[in-house]
Amino acid sequence: MTATATETKRVAYYKGCLASLSAKELDSATQALAPKVGLELVELESVTCCGAGDIHEAEPDYYLHLNARILAYAAAEGVDTLLTVCNVCTLNLRQANFILIGDSEVRARINENLVSVGVPAYERDIDVRHLLWEIAEGEGYEKLKTAAHRGLKGLKIAPFYGCQILRPSKINGFEDPDRPWSLERIIEACGGTPIDYPAKIKCCGFPIIQAREETALGELIQPIEQAMEAGADCIVTPCPLCHLSLDAWQSKLKAATGKDYGMPILHLSQLVGVAAGLEESELKFKRHVVSVKPVIEKLQI
Amino acid sequence: MQVGLKVWRFNSRSGERELQEFEISAPEEATLLDCLDIVKDKHDGTLAYRKSCRMMICGSCGMRMDGAAVLACKVRMYEIAEAGHVPVISAMGNLPIVKDLVVDMQPFWEKFKSVNPYLQPGYDEPPDGKEYRVKQERMNVIHKEALCINCGCCVSECNAMESDPDFLGPQALAKGMRFVGDPRDGAKLARLEKLNGEHGIWECTRCYFCNERCPKGVDPRDAIAKLGAESVMEGIDRDMGAKHAKWFVTSAKTTGWLRETELVPKTQGVVTAIKQTKFALGLAMKGKVPPPFPPHVAKNVQESRRLYDLVHEQGIAGYAGIVQGEHALAKLSHGNVQGESLEQIYDRPGSFSRPYLQDEEIPSGSEGGMGALNQADTTPGEEPTKMYGDNQPGEGAAK
Numbered sequence A: 001m002t003a004t005a006t007e008t009k010r011v012a013y014y015k016g017c018l019a020s021l022s023a024k025e026l027d028s029a030t031q032a033l034a035p036k037v038g039l040e041l042v043e044l045e046s047v048t049c050c051g052a053g054d055i056h057e058a059e060p061d062y063y064l065h066l067n068a069r070i071l072a073y074a075a076a077e078g079v080d081t082l083l084t085v086c087n088v089c090t091l092n093l094r095q096a097n098f099i100l101i102g103d104s105e106v107r108a109r110i111n112e113n114l115v116s117v118g119v120p121a122y123e124r125d126i127d128v129r130h131l132l133w134e135i136a137e138g139e140g141y142e143k144l145k146t147a148a149h150r151g152l153k154g155l156k157i158a159p160f161y162g163c164q165i166l167r168p169s170k171i172n173g174f175e176d177p178d179r180p181w182s183l184e185r186i187i188e189a190c191g192g193t194p195i196d197y198p199a200k201i202k203c204c205g206f207p208i209i210q211a212r213e214e215t216a217l218g219e220l221i222q223p224i225e226q227a228m229e230a231g232a233d234c235i236v237t238p239c240p241l242c243h244l245s246l247d248a249w250q251s252k253l254k255a256a257t258g259k260d261y262g263m264p265i266l267h268l269s270q271l272v273g274v275a276a277g278l279e280e281s282e283l284k285f286k287r288h289v290v291s292v293k294p295v296i297e298k299l300q301i
Numbered sequence B: 001m002q003v004g005l006k007v008w009r010f011n012s013r014s015g016e017r018e019l020q021e022f023e024i025s026a027p028e029e030a031t032l033l034d035c036l037d038i039v040k041d042k043h044d045g046t047l048a049y050r051k052s053c054r055m056m057i058c059g060s061c062g063m064r065m066d067g068a069a070v071l072a073c074k075v076r077m078y079e080i081a082e083a084g085h086v087p088v089i090s091a092m093g094n095l096p097i098v099k100d101l102v103v104d105m106q107p108f109w110e111k112f113k114s115v116n117p118y119l120q121p122g123y124d125e126p127p128d129g130k131e132y133r134v135k136q137e138r139m140n141v142i143h144k145e146a147l148c149i150n151c152g153c154c155v156s157e158c159n160a161m162e163s164d165p166d167f168l169g170p171q172a173l174a175k176g177m178r179f180v181g182d183p184r185d186g187a188k189l190a191r192l193e194k195l196n197g198e199h200g201i202w203e204c205t206r207c208y209f210c211n212e213r214c215p216k217g218v219d220p221r222d223a224i225a226k227l228g229a230e231s232v233m234e235g236i237d238r239d240m241g242a243k244h245a246k247w248f249v250t251s252a253k254t255t256g257w258l259r260e261t262e263l264v265p266k267t268q269g270v271v272t273a274i275k276q277t278k279f280a281l282g283l284a285m286k287g288k289v290p291p292p293f294p295p296h297v298a299k300n301v302q303e304s305r306r307l308y309d310l311v312h313e314q315g316i317a318g319y320a321g322i323v324q325g326e327h328a329l330a331k332l333s334h335g336n337v338q339g340e341s342l343e344q345i346y347d348r349p350g351s352f353s354r355p356y357l358q359d360e361e362i363p364s365g366s367e368g369g370m371g372a373l374n375q376a377d378t379t380p381g382e383e384p385t386k387m388y389g390d391n392q393p394g395e396g397a398a399k
Helices: A002-007 A016-020 A024-037 A054-058 A060-075 A087-102 A104-116 A131-136 A138-147 A182-189 A213-229 A240-248 A250-257 A268-275 A293-299 B032-043 B078-082 B106-114 B136-140 B159-163 B169-180 B188-195 B209-213 B220-233 B240-254 B260-268 B270-275 B277-284 B301-314 B320-329 B342-347 B370-375
Strands: A009-014 A039-043 A081-084 A127-130 A156-159 A234-237 A265-267 B002-010 B017-025 B062-065 B068-071 B088-090 B097-099
Touching: A009 A060, A016 A024, A016 A240, A024 A039, A024 A131, A024 A138, A024 A265, A024 A268, A054 A060, A054 B220, A054 B240, A060 A081, A060 A087, A060 A104, A060 B240, A060 B301, A060 B320, A081 A087, A081 A131, A087 A104, A087 A127, A087 A240, A087 B320, A104 B301, A104 B320, A127 A131, A131 A138, A131 A182, A131 A268, A138 A182, A138 A268, A156 A182, A156 A213, A182 A268, A213 A234, A213 A240, A213 A250, A213 B159, A234 A240, A234 A268, A240 A250, A240 A265, A250 B277, A265 A268, B002 B032, B002 B078, B017 B032, B068 B209, B106 B169, B169 B188, B169 B220, B188 B220, B209 B220, B220 B240, B220 B320, B240 B260, B240 B301, B260 B270, B270 B277
Parallel strands: A009 A039, A009 A081, A081 A127, A156 A234, A234 A265, B002 B088
Antiparallel strands: B002 B017, B062 B068, B062 B088
């Protein structure tokens, strides 16, 4: 027991809006997967939405305060890492973190405001990291290789990175934004076959899917069509917003093109979870709009 | 040093397209533009590309290297040649190709002109005929936007413009911010109104390709966010995109978390939202429409309400909220932060040193690139740009 405890990395877990609400399957899969890849998740109770880029665009000073508050509560847990499971949370929190760390005047004013409303000041710097990065290298990757014993043999998987985990690279900076490798490495470690296609680093259209649906669908069709043509059995994404548009809005592509794509979309935690032998009660594939059944059948689970 | 280049040649009259390989010797300090000059001087005089200043200020030599828009005069070839990599050079995206690496910039200039890129009179003249002086802090607001050299690298990769060619795009919008934020300009509100149009601010899909590609550090996406913040502050918020953004603010200060189910009616209005009912029901069956009651409320959410009030009292409003962070973010630089050599990057398994945004190459060992062949530099619903040929200026326009 003691040995496991020392090998486990304790991180603050920021699940964000979607994993709390419409993408609960991401939360349950992540919680079930975490101990298998050496992560102890400390849930944060007092945190809010990161603003999803929208508050940054509507009320940027408020955005900075909300994110500083999240960082402050995470740091108060005594951890060094705030773990995210969403591209948009990752960029918003990392950007705010760099602003606070890089400008003592801005940080002093915001800390004063935080303290005046009863929030601990954000004093000790912490790092914001996506689950993808934790399991694509280092200790997490080694544990993943052992945990993924059940494998994804025979499964052709199209990695879809989305935008805000790659760009801007000066804020994310984990990997080359034009030649990312982390998802492929994880797919291979789980025994699957990564499929390559150009749209894997492009936008899914989600941020404007309500305000400019046609423009968004013109973006969304690219990864789905290309992954399909490349013979993928499913797409995997590290972002629940990409997941929502790829999975839930896929039916709208059918209405526009007459083609029934039926492309299953998996969250990163679910894909690794399948390889690690998680149960349906944890993976919750029933919550998907596009059926994941063909994937399950192919793997003979 | 020996430099290998694969160049996509294109003849707009015949529609012929060919990937041509060159092996040249160049001095070690050579840039991509220098190498193209050597190709043109010594190997093939018919190669067409634009250039002028050769020092990163005229913005003429925008083109793609391995699918990513670059200024040819800024890219040093030494490391690439040393790594044994032969990059694919092609024309920029989202603009019709005239010949080889030359694109027709007309659509770009039309959008540029549409934002009235010059100061409008209207500021208060100082009394006694004194000169009008502007404090440095007020010009800092547009420091980044003023760096734009109109090269088009951001437009080349804009994902929203690829889907809707009418989108004003990162260059024109950043230029818009350059004048909206200028204290000497007298037409701020009229500008914001116009930039809030159908193809303006709120059509940006936040793919951040523009920030990644801009060779001058303009960060057009951040300029667009500044315009959004300034519009909301000025009460110009009729657009669905603005309403969408404001609903996040309301959610954060009332429950702390996004009130997802109410987002659609708050963004699109009740009538349009009702038309989406069938679609929404499909999602609801899968638990994708969480019931709004009882609301999912964050613990201690009163803190975020009080922060909202404090923020409004302190008045760092509109674009000022973004400008305050620019000083810190300027310390970061783009690129491969982990510090791998190019050789390592090109050799890494699972990564493909090939273009992702255009149809330059079919990736080896994968059928995946075939999707790209059709994707090409095509906008959905339209013919590929390589079909533009007959209607566009011919080789005469190419330099």
